[in-house]
Amino acid sequence: MVTHSSPSRPERTCVGCRQVAPRDQLVRLVRESAPGGAAPRVRPDPTGSAAGRGAWLHPDTSCLDLALRRGGFARSFRGAVDTGPLARELESPDFTRTWNR
Numbered sequence: 001m002v003t004h005s006s007p008s009r010p011e012r013t014c015v016g017c018r019q020v021a022p023r024d025q026l027v028r029l030v031r032e033s034a035p036g037g038a039a040p041r042v043r044p045d046p047t048g049s050a051a052g053r054g055a056w057l058h059p060d061t062s063c064l065d066l067a068l069r070r071g072g073f074a075r076s077f078r079g080a081v082d083t084g085p086l087a088r089e090l091e092s093p094d095f096t097r098t099w100n101r
């Protein structure tokens, strides 16, 4: 059995660049259901503890771009999602300050 992750430093795969990284370097993203049957929105989960299926992404717009182009979110969340608000959040100074400690 081959394993290269340790229990004390869990690793996740970025949905954008597909590289494995320690989870504290990635942003957890979750779905937020939208009213009226619209596609769920993808939102950051800064606590990493929101319920439900999550996806992991480097807090980097280039990784977001890759995820969008490769359909990484649809794969992770097993369905169509609305990532429009997410792109704006990742580019906001507040978000960058939170994640680029």
Ligand SMILES: [Zn+2]
Binding pocket: 014, 015, 016, 017, 018, 019, 057, 058, 063
């Ligand atoms: Zn990445």
